[in-house]
Amino acid sequence: MTEFTLLRINLSSGKSKDEKVDEKTLRKFLGGRGLGTYLALKEIPRNADALGPENKLFIMSGPVTGTAEGFEAGRTHVVAKSPLTGLIGESNMGGRFAPWMRFSGYDGLIIEGKSEEPVWISIVNSEITIHSAKDIWGRGTHYTEHYIRKKLGVTPKEGAVLAIGPAGENKVRLANIIHAGGRAAGRTGLGAVMGSKNLKAIYVYGERKPEIVDKERFEKGVKLLKEKIGNHPVRKALNNYGTAVLVNIINEIGALPTKNWTKGTFEKAEEISGEKMAEKYLVKSRGCWGCQIECGRLVKTYSPEWGVPEGSKGPEYETIFAIGSNLELSNLEAIIRLNHVLNDVGMDTIEFGNTVAVLMELYERAQKGELPQDKAEELFKLLDGLRPIWGTPNPVLELIYKVATRDGIGEYMAEGAKRLAERFGCNCVAEARGMSLPAYDPxxxxxxxxxxxxxxxxxxxxxxxxxxxxxxxxxxxxxxxxxxxxxxxxxxxxxxxxxxxxxxxxxxxxxxxxxxxxxxxxxxxxxxxxxxxxxxxxxxxxxxxxxxxxxxxxxxxxxxxLSRRLIEEKLPDGPAAGHTxxxxxxxxxxxxxxxxxxxxxxxxxxxxxxxxxxxxxxxxx
Amino acid sequence: MTEFTLLRINLSSGKSKDEKVDEKTLRKFLGGRGLGTYLALKEIPRNADALGPENKLFIMSGPVTGTAEGFEAGRTHVVAKSPLTGLIGESNMGGRFAPWMRFSGYDGLIIEGKSEEPVWISIVNSEITIHSAKDIWGRGTHYTEHYIRKKLGVTPKEGAVLAIGPAGENKVRLANIIHAGGRAAGRTGLGAVMGSKNLKAIYVYGERKPEIVDKERFEKGVKLLKEKIGNHPVRKALNNYGTAVLVNIINEIGALPTKNWTKGTFEKAEEISGEKMAEKYLVKSRGCWGCQIECGRLVKTYSPEWGVPEGSKGPEYETIFAIGSNLELSNLEAIIRLNHVLNDVGMDTIEFGNTVAVLMELYERAQKGELPQDKAEELFKLLDGLRPIWGTPNPVLELIYKVATRDGIGEYMAEGAKRLAERFGCNCVAEARGMSLPAYDPxxxxxxxxxxxxxxxxxxxxxxxxxxxxxxxxxxxxxxxxxxxxxxxxxxxxxxxxxxxxxxxxxxxxxxxxxxxxxxxxxxxxxxxxxxxxxxxxxxxxxxxxxxxxxxxxxxxxxxxLSRRLIEEKLPDGPAAGHTxxxxxxxxxxxxxxxxxxxxxxxxxxxxxxxxxxxxxxxxx
Missing domain, CATH: 1.10.599.10 (Aldehyde Ferredoxin Oxidoreductase Protein, subunit A, domain 3)
Structure with missing residues (x-):
């Protein structure tokens, strides 16, 4: 590999051009996260508005992306300035987008400027088309992919789509970018960056093969990974139970964040575990492009209330914590549906769950008279009758829509857990650098x-x-x-x-x-x-x-x-009781x-x- | 009264002017529905696109509107070409908008053209201001009213707001115009007309008193109504139980449309009756401006799942049929919340309920293999996992959001029950002139x-x-x-x-x-x-x-x-069994x-x- 070919698309002018990244730069930063961050620091001006046209979106593959099947080279890295933190925003996404991007002729995309009207982009064997997104603006990511494939006349196996839902369009700071129904560039609010550029989706397809300079040595490298990983017990655990295999493990050591980080164990952990999911809801496991681990869950549900399409993406461990234990919610079918809807509207399940957890604590405090009266009154007004009570899935479902459209309390929740807690004068948030913590109590x-x-x-x-x-x-x-x-x-x-x-x-x-x-x-x-x-x-x-x-x-x-909750408040339960x-x-x-x-x-x-x-x-x- | 003063606002130019309606015209058409329809026929060009700038919205009071309290003169009439039927669109709304409109200096408003950007209008003592609606576009009607009152610094008792929700913005053909949290210009899709003009809301306030030419005779007329109505048993029934008093009555004669008009009785009618609502959920009754009947329900709920703000507008009989018996749904708390959310997103509960009923029948048929395979597959794809099963409230809740944003199956449902049924090749719809029937089986x-x-x-x-x-x-x-x-x-x-x-x-x-x-x-x-x-x-x-x-x-x-279901299919149950x-x-x-x-x-x-x-x-x- 001597160089990378990037496609730079300026949505303000509608113009695009190819650019090369030389070998020296690649050897310093490789590709993916490294190259994306390097370019972000060079190109995004200091103090840029993360939701302004001066922010840029770098969608990157790496040198091994899409080169060979049988090891794990299907992932995509997205970089921009984060609308959630105002700092570096970047997220690594599973699925098959970056391989198809390389096949289309490009090792990476740079999206800059802002389109006047909503658009989506198709890149087919280096041919770039900017389409009006008028007919899909406001729609979920699932329908968006369905629409694009129908429009282009391609099957679900041809090429890859990434898209934002209403959350990204409405510049919700927890909006993510969704691919393949449930793979996400999930964290740091990158969906809002796409939304701020009026960019709804990108489709990539092509037949180019990525370059492999020394095939023999490369195959040696692949063989090593295939063999070491192939029969490894961790691979089997991930394949059998997905990341949700961690629910019971982490609960046992008292590190499963529960009830907005006020506890480290959840008495109903078993009900939302990877084992339970495998036993009752798993259809089959599924991997990213070329992957032999296959940690992804394809699931089904049974109840009339919480339906998902059979074989849709099941929740990851982080999601099960965020909208499960952290909300004291133990209905796994509800979690599966809520995860599905979150993927549809395009929101980071971790930040969303933490934000709802803060809301539930605020609501409980307001009910008990522990919030200042004016704050409590405003909270009730903005909730418009919703009762975010621990363990109750229905309000969570409505909150997804409210946050995605910034309606009522959703306006404040759309800013993330930290700002919500601050808005109502409460220290009840677990975060670092303004982003909520994931599923391991530190x-x-x-x-x-x-x-x-x-x-x-x-x-x-x-x-x-x-x-x-x-x-x-x-x-x-x-x-x-x-x-x-x-x-x-x-x-x-x-x-x-x-x-x-x-x-x-x-x-x-x-x-x-x-x-x-x-x-x-x-x-x-x-x-x-x-x-x-x-x-x-x-x-x-x-x-x-x-x-x-x-x-x-x-x-x-x-x-x-780390925020106060973790530094000053002792864990009350489990093996780590008494610790901060x-x-x-x-x-x-x-x-x-x-x-x-x-x-x-x-x-x-x-x-x-x-x-x-x-x-x-x-x-x- | 010698004349009416109308305010004509052209949203394309942003200009407005006062216009007089002479006494001769008034004596021919009075005001309200009559004057609105007359002007609509004269001013809306033939074959106008109901969702185009050439459609006009007439918001009318009548000569007795807001003249005196103690009788029922608080209602407002809205007229336009209907986006649902393509015919005359008009709807009469309770509450207190038209009185405040008259107090503001205008007997009626004519809204024409289309604003380039979303706006809302305030009319305060004849002073007209067009505000940017950028911050409330996409929001529910409840938050919109909250926002406008905060912006203007007025209490809930000062002036009146009418607004559309996301449904109107997205030109959903069942979108309505909402006032005071739950009063609606409900039918014929008038909310979509407002949305098509980029008009989010109108606020009116003023201190003008409507003219009364012959005070003595007028007071005689008012006294007659006050006395005849004051102690009438019908007034008491309406005051005690609201329009929902009809649930048991109409069920008893076998005319309560149930399960998408396939039955005329609902075995669980009692559970969704006005009596049950009064017993369990009623806070107090509430009337329109100056009204002595007070049929409106202010309600509360108890379950965590189906919260509403205490004292929010309870469902009318028509709503209880549409999202209750017609969907075989007997959870009255759920109906109360669903009604609340429908008011928030701004959709006609009657058309929405009928549309969901058609969907439930389609879903049942698809499950049984009674739909052509391609139709069934498309239906499942568009449902994205939702299971619209008779009697299940959760999918109905999600469908509200899906229709309001035209997402997935919502795209077709947003066209109304008739078009949805036609789209999937099914005659399972109860309609006349393209509008779904209300709660009385003919x-x-x-x-x-x-x-x-x-x-x-x-x-x-x-x-x-x-x-x-x-x-x-x-x-x-x-x-x-x-x-x-x-x-x-x-x-x-x-x-x-x-x-x-x-x-x-x-x-x-x-x-x-x-x-x-x-x-x-x-x-x-x-x-x-x-x-x-x-x-x-x-x-x-x-x-x-x-x-x-x-x-x-x-x-x-x-x-x-009348559509085929009512002409060709016999009622199977109740006193009217065997009838068409x-x-x-x-x-x-x-x-x-x-x-x-x-x-x-x-x-x-x-x-x-x-x-x-x-x-x-x-x-x-």
């Missing part, structure tokens, strides 16, 4: 405190997944309640490794089974022809992590913190900064030079 | 067959309410299963009388207790100073009825019919035409001359 898994606090995109479990060593014992088991500086190093290294993984792009689940950078050397070297080493992969990852941090610093980073996340940050954050060569969260001149990032020194000057 | 109340078939705006119970003599014995009891020409005369006379009532404007419920035109002579003569008689009132009504029919004839009236509505039309329609001096449904030259409508002879030429 008071019960101490390294996750550091992972959340230092995640550049805000509270995220996928920038470092400390759960792997703290809970799953990969690569070695640690005590989740212990706090030490060694863990800080592991978090830092995982962050760097994952940044490279997200840039190649390979599925992160691989790293459970092939947890060494060494495992990816042949693969990457084979595709690119580069004489790459494990050390270089880690260094690329570290470079990417620093570029993200530079983006944040330039935009006024609020720093590495305070000690974790106190001990690990200084050590982490030392490993990173950061000063108080800001990259030093030294590390920027080490990573060949001198061009961004102006940011820290 | 196979069990034969005169209603004629009333529906000849209602100019399509299947309607309020153009002639034959139920009053067939069931309630007002002014005298008839046998509802008997068919005779005398009934045709009664229907015709009621139509004329009601047209005058809707034009004065007085509430139609008065006519249960003051059923003679004579009862309104002093009232009308007092306000206007005219030497008016009961005969003249009836003649005005007949004139109005003919003008409406002329509008229809000009637009290609499909004629006076065929005999009713066969016997009564020819007689009706004779009374009307119509030829095959078209007004004759003779009647036009009698009614001084020569200016419209060109239509029948």
């Amino acid at each position: 008071r019960a898994i101490k390294s996750m405190a550091l992972a959340y606090a230092t995640a550049n995109r805000g509270g995220c479990h996928l920038r470092a997944y400390a759960v792997s060593f703290e809970v799953l014992g990969i690569p070695k088991k640690t005590d989740p309640l212990e706090v030490n500086v060694e863990k800080a190093k592991m978090v830092k290294e995982q962050q760097d490794f994952f940044a490279a993984i997200d840039s190649m792009i390979v599925c992160k689940f691989n790293t459970f089974m092939t947890p060494s950078p060494e495992d990816y050397v042949d693969l990457l070297a084979g595709v690119t022809g580069w004489d790459v080493t494990a050390e270089e992969i880690m260094k690329i990852g570290e470079r990417i992590y620093n570029v993200e941090r530079l983006f944040n610093v330039r935009e006024g980073d609020p720093g590495d913190y 996340a305070k000690d974790a940050l106190e001990v690990m954050l200084p050590a982490y900064y030392e490993y990173r060569k950061w000063e108080n969260g800001i990259p030093s001149k030294e590390i920027l030079r080490e990573l060949d990032l001198q061009e961004f020194e102006y940011i820290i000057a | 196979r069990a109340i034969k005169s209603m067959a004629l009333a529906y078939a000849t209602a100019n705006r399509g299947g309607c119970h309020l153009r002639a309410y034959a139920v009053s003599f067939e069931v309630l014995g007002i002014p005298k009891k008839t046998d509802p299963l008997e068919v005779n020409v005398e009934k045709a005369k009664m229907v015709k006379e009621q139509q004329d009388f009601f047209a005058a009532i809707d034009s004065m404007i007085v509430c139609k419920f008065n006519t249960f207790m003051t059923p003679s035109p004579e009862d309104y002579v002093d009232l009308l003569a007092g306000v206007t100073g005219w030497d008016v008689t009961a005969e003249e009132i009836m003649k005005i009504g007949e004139r109005i009825y003919n003008v409406e029919r002329l509008f229809n004839v000009r637009e290609g009236d499909p004629g006076d019919y 509505a065929k005999d009713a039309l066969e016997v009564m329609l020819p007689a009706y035409y004779e009374y009307r001096k119509w030829e095959n449904g078209i007004p004759s030259k003779e009647i036009l001359r009698e009614l001084d409508l020569q200016e419209f002879e060109y239509i029948i030429a």
Whole structure:
């Protein structure tokens, strides 16, 4: 691979052009998350309005995307300035979009400007057409894909669609981008960026084959992954139960966030577990393009109330926490339908669930007279009769529509959990950098405190997944309640490794089974022809992590913190009862900064030079 | 009263001007429905697109509107070309809009053209302001009213708002115009006309007092109504139980449409009755401006699933039929919430309920393999997992949002019940002139067959309410299963009388207790100073009825019919088992035409001359 071909589409002018990314830049950032973030920092002006035409959307493949089946190279990375946090916004999506994008002739798309009228774009073998989206504006993502395929006369197997729903159109800050019915570039509000550009959807199709420079070495790399992963017990667990296999595991160690993070165990966890889903609702498992793990759930339901199309995408573990345990909701059929509708309107299930959890706590407090009277009255007025009571699915269903259309209380909820809590003068929110936390209580898994606090995109479990060593014992088991500086190093290294993984792009689940950078050397070297080493992969990852941090610093980073609920309020239940996340940050954050060569969260001149990032020194000057 | 002052607002130019209606025209058409229809016929061009800028919206008061409290003069009449039927569209709305409109300085509004951007209008003591509706476009009517009052700094008691919800914005053909949380210009899709003009809402306020020419005589007229109505048992029934008092009554005679008009009795009628509502959910009764009947229900609910704000508008009898018995749904709390949400998104509950009933029948047929396979597959695809099963409220809730945003199956449902049934090749619809029938099965109340078939705006119970003599014995009891020409005369006379009532404007419920035109002579003569008689009132009504029919004839009236379900399918149950509505039309329609001096449904030259409508002879030429 000598270069990348990107398609730059300016929606203000309607014009597009091809651009090349040279090999030197690729070797520094690979593709995917790395290249997207690098371009975002270079191209998006400082203090840009995340919902203005000056924001840009980078939709990226990596060098191994779509090259061969049998390993996990189907994912897509999307980058922009985040409307939720005002910092770096980026999200990695499963499915088959990036492979089809490469087949269409492009390794990445840059969407800039803003169309005057709603449009959608088709890219078929490098032929770009901008269509009016008048007939699908306001519609859900499921109907949108149905419409586009009908319009183009293509079957569900030909090409790939990504689309926003009404949430993105209405610039809801928790809006995501949906692909294939339920695969999502879920976090940081990227759907709102598409919406702000009046861009409803993108279809890609083509017959180009991605370049593989050294086929022999590449095949060696693929073979390694196939073999190591193929019969691994983690693969089997993911294949049998999906990510929801974690419900019981995480509940057992008291880290399953419940009732808006006021508890770490949910007495009805079993009812919403991956095992229960497999037993009662699973039709079959399904993977992304070329994937052998197949963690995706295709499910069905039975009740008249909570129908989904047979074989639609089942909820992930994070969703089951967000609209399940965190709302004390144990009706798995309801969760399956709610997840389906959230995918349809295009909203991040994690941020949405957390926002509803905050609302439920506010509602409970208002009922008990614990909110100031004017706030309580406004809350009731905006709820317009809805009763968001713990464990009740119907109000959640209506809230999906209300948030997606910013109606009534939805106007405030559309700003995310943190702003909702602030609006009503309540500290009842679990967040970092303005983004709500996912499904692992950092008071019960101490390294996750550091992972959340230092995640550049805000509270995220996928920038470092400390759960792997703290809970799953990969690569070695640690005590989740212990706090030490060694863990800080592991978090830092995982962050760097994952940044490279997200840039190649390979599925992160691989790293459970092939947890060494060494495992990816042949693969990457084979595709690119580069004489790459494990050390270089880690260094690329570290470079990417620093570029993200530079983006944040330039935009006024609020720093590495966790919100009060996790620092000051003790977990009342389970094995971690009595714990907070305070000690974790106190001990690990200084050590982490030392490993990173950061000063108080800001990259030093030294590390920027080490990573060949001198061009961004102006940011820290 | 010598003249009316109308405000004409052209939304294309943003300009407005005052216009006078002279006394001669007023004496021919009174105001309200009469004047609105007359102006509609004169001003809306033939074959106008009902959703195009050439359609116009006439929002009218009558000469007695807002003159004095203690009788029923608070209603508003709205007229336009109907997006649902393509014929005359008009609807009479309770509440307090028209009184406040008159207080603001205007007896009526004419809205024409189309704004480029969404706007709302405020009219405060003749001062007209056009505001951007950018911040409320997409929002429900409840939030919209809240927003407008906050914006203007006025309390809920100052002035009146009418608004559309997302349904109107999306030009849903069953969209209505909502006022005061739940009062509706409900039928014929008038909300879509507002939406097509990018007009979100109108606020009116002022201190002008309507003119009363002969105060003494007027007070005599008011006193008559007050006294005759004040202690009348019908007033008490309406006050105690609202219109829902009819559920048990109509069910008992086997005329309560159930399961999409396949039955005339609902075994669970008691559970959704006005008595049950009064017993369990009623907070208090509430009337329109100045009203002494107070048939409106302010209700509360208890379940977490189906909350409404305490004291919100409870469902009318028609709504209880449409989303209750006709869907075999007996959960009254669910009906209360669904009604509340329908008011919020701004949709006609009657047309919506009938459309869902058709969908439920289609779904059942598809499940049983009774639909062609391609139709069934498309239906399932568009339902996106929803299971519209008889008696299940959750899918109905989601369908409200889907229809309001035209998502998936909502795209077809948004066209109304008739078009939905046609789209899937099914005759399972109860309609006349393209509008779904309300809550009285004409196979069990034969005169209603004629009333529906000849209602100019399509299947309607309020153009002639034959139920009053067939069931309630007002002014005298008839046998509802008997068919005779005398009934045709009664229907015709009621139509004329009601047209005058809707034009004065007085509430139609008065006519249960003051059923003679004579009862309104002093009232009308007092306000206007005219030497008016009961005969003249009836003649005005007949004139109005003919003008409406002329509008229809000009637009290609499909004629006076009832759909196949009512003509060919026998009622299987209840006192009217074995009956159809065929005999009713066969016997009564020819007689009706004779009374009307119509030829095959078209007004004759003779009647036009009698009614001084020569200016419209060109239509029948």
